[in-house]
Amino acid sequence: MKRRLLIAALMASAATGAFAQGAPPPYGAPIAIEDARRVVAAALAEATRQSLPMAVAVVDSGGHLVAFERADGTQLGSIRVAQEKARTSVEFRRPTKAFEDGIVGGRNAILGLGVMPIEGGIPLLRDGRVIGAIGVSGGTAPQDGVIAQAGVAALR
Amino acid sequence: MKRRLLIAALMASAATGAFAQGAPPPYGAPIAIEDARRVVAAALAEATRQSLPMAVAVVDSGGHLVAFERADGTQLGSIRVAQEKARTSVEFRRPTKAFEDGIVGGRNAILGLGVMPIEGGIPLLRDGRVIGAIGVSGGTAPQDGVIAQAGVAALR
Amino acid sequence: MKRRLLIAALMASAATGAFAQGAPPPYGAPIAIEDARRVVAAALAEATRQSLPMAVAVVDSGGHLVAFERADGTQLGSIRVAQEKARTSVEFRRPTKAFEDGIVGGRNAILGLGVMPIEGGIPLLRDGRVIGAIGVSGGTAPQDGVIAQAGVAALR
Amino acid sequence: MKRRLLIAALMASAATGAFAQGAPPPYGAPIAIEDARRVVAAALAEATRQSLPMAVAVVDSGGHLVAFERADGTQLGSIRVAQEKARTSVEFRRPTKAFEDGIVGGRNAILGLGVMPIEGGIPLLRDGRVIGAIGVSGGTAPQDGVIAQAGVAALR
DSSP states (O other): OOHHHHHHHHHHHHHHHHHOOOOOOOOOSSOOOHHHHHHHHHHHHHHHHOOOEEEEEEEETTSOEEEEEOOOOOTTTTHHHHHHHHHHHHHTOOOOOHHHHHTTOGGGGGGGOSSOSSSSSEEEEEEEEEEEEEEESSHHHHHHHHHHHHHHHOOO | OHHHHHHHHHHHHHHHTTTTTTTOBBBOOOOOOHHHHHHHHHHHHHHHTOOOOOOEEEEESSOOEEEEEETTOTTTTTHHHHHHHHHHHHHTTSSSSHHHHHHTOOOOGGGGSOOOOOOOOEEEEEEEEEEEEEEESSSOOOHHHHHHHHHHHOOO | HHHHHHHHHHHHHHHHHHHTTTTOBOOOSSSHHHHHHHHHHHHHHHHTTTTTEEEEEEEESSOOEEEEEETTTTTTTHHHHHHHHHHHHHTTTTTHHHHHHHHHTTTGGGGGGSOSSSSSSSEHHHHHHEEEEEESSOOOHHHHHHHHHHHHHHOO | HHHHHHHHHHHHHHHHHHHTOOOOOOOOOOOHHHHHHHHHHHHHHHHHHHHHOOEEEEEEEEEEEEEEEEEETOOOOOHHHHHHHOOOOOOOOOHHHHHHHHHHHHOOGGGOOOOOOOOEEEEEEEETEEEEEEEEEEEEEHEEEHHHHHHHHTTT
C-alpha cells in the first residue's frame, strides 16, 4: 500500500515537472467491482466525515465506468466532472493534478488537450499496473484531491 | 410497496396502449443516495443470484446519475445503455418497455424520439411522485426488466 | 483457429435468435499491435483481391482503436462505420450481423440501442476471450462480413 | 526530400511568427494508402527505436483517417490526440507546433479555435501541395514532434 502511494506520488511530481517524463505505469486488468465499490465507499465516507457533498467515480483500465455515487446535495456539474477526472487519469496514466499544475506553471496549451485538468483524479494501481482510476468532484480542487486519496488508500 | 408496483404496472400498460395517456405521476424531490444505493444493491444482488452480469444505474428526478455499479464481466455497451434507460424513464415518466411495446406495435416514429426503447428502465416512485428511475442492462430485455423490478422493490 | 471460428459462428446464431442468450465470451487482455496489424493486412489483402475498396478497423477489448487502414477510393463514410462496427462488436461481444438479423426479424427497437447494426463487425477471440474486434466497411453488408472473416482468420 | 523538409520548416516558422502569414501550401490529391502506411511504419519504427509507446495517425487532404497504429502500452488518450493533431494540421495547413508556439507567445485565443495545439502534427506535402498530415502522441510534445518528422521523412 505504502509503495503504491509512493509510486503515485512520484508519478504525479514527474508529470508536474514535464509531461510524460519517466516511464508511466503499464495498463493492467480492469479493476473488479468489489474493489471499485470499496474505493467509492471509502472516498464518500471521508467526504461525509468532512461534511463535503461529493460525486465519486471509479473507471476501469479501459476508462469505462465501474462504480459511481453522488452524495445528497452535491452540485450537478460534479457528476460529469468526477467521471471525466477518472477518465483523464486512466487515459494519461497520471493524476489530473499534473495537468492542473502544468497550466499553473504556464503551459496553457494543455487546455486544448481535451482533458479534465483539475485535481481530484488519480490512477488506481495494483502491482504497479493501472487497473483504473478514481475521480472526485464537489469541493475545491485540493479537497477533491484529498478525498480521492482516501479512495486510493482503500485499495489494499 | 404493493401499491407502488401496482401504479407502475398501470402506468406501463397505459403507456403501451397509447403515448402519454392517463395522468403521468408528477415529479417529486430527487431520490436520496441512501435509497439509490439500496436500489442498486438489490438489483445487482438479484442479478448475481441469477448469474447475470449487469450494469445498474439510478438517476434522480432530474435525470442525473446518483449511483451506478457494473458487475465483473458485464458487456461494455451496458454502461451506456443502463444509464440511458434510467434517463429515458425519468424524462418520460414511464418504463422504457412502453417505448419498446410501442415499436413492437408498429409505431417506429418512436425511434426518432432519442430515447432508449428497450425494457429495463423503470421510474422510481415515492408517494406517487417520480423521485428517479432505475436502468438495467446486460441480459435480454425481459431479464433486464426483471432485475430492474428487483431494484424497484427495494424502495420501501 | 477452426474452433475459434466455430465459436464465433455459434455466438452469431445464438445472438440472432434472441439477444444475449447463451453465455457470451468473457473479455480478455487487449489485442497486441502485431496481431491487430496482421488482421488488418489480411482483411485488406482479401478486399483488394476482390477489388473492393474498404476501410478496416481493429479495436482492443476496451473498444479502443489499435489499427486502421483505408484503401484508396473507399467511400469516406466507411471510416466511421468500420470503427463503429468494431466498437459495437466489443461492447456487445457479438457480430454486428446479430443486430442486423434482429432488425430483419422485426425487432426495430434495436435501432434505438446506439449500435452499428450492419454486418461487418466481428469479435476477435483468443483462448475463448474477447481481445478486440474487427470492423469492415465499404461494400455491401455481406461483402463487409466476408472481408471481416478474412481478418478473423488471420488471428492464429 | 530535403526540399520538402525545408518547406515544412519554413512553413512552421512562418506560422510561429504570426498566424496565416505567407501563402500556405494549396491542397492536393489525398495521400495514397501505400504512402500513408509507409509514413506510419517509419514513425512507429523510430518510436520503437527510442522505446516510446506511441499512437500514429495519417489523414488525407480532406482530414479523413487513412492509416492508424498504436503500439502496445501507449496511453489511451493518445488515440484521440494523435488523430486530432493530424486533422488540425490538414485543416490549417501547418504543424500543430505553430499553435503551441502561439499560445506560448501569449495568444490564448487559439484555445478557442477547436484545434489540438500540441506539437506532433505535421502536414504531408507532395510537389508543394498538402496531401495529408501525420499526428503523433504518446511522449512529450517535442518527442511527438521528432517522431512525426520521422514519418514525414518516409514520404519520398
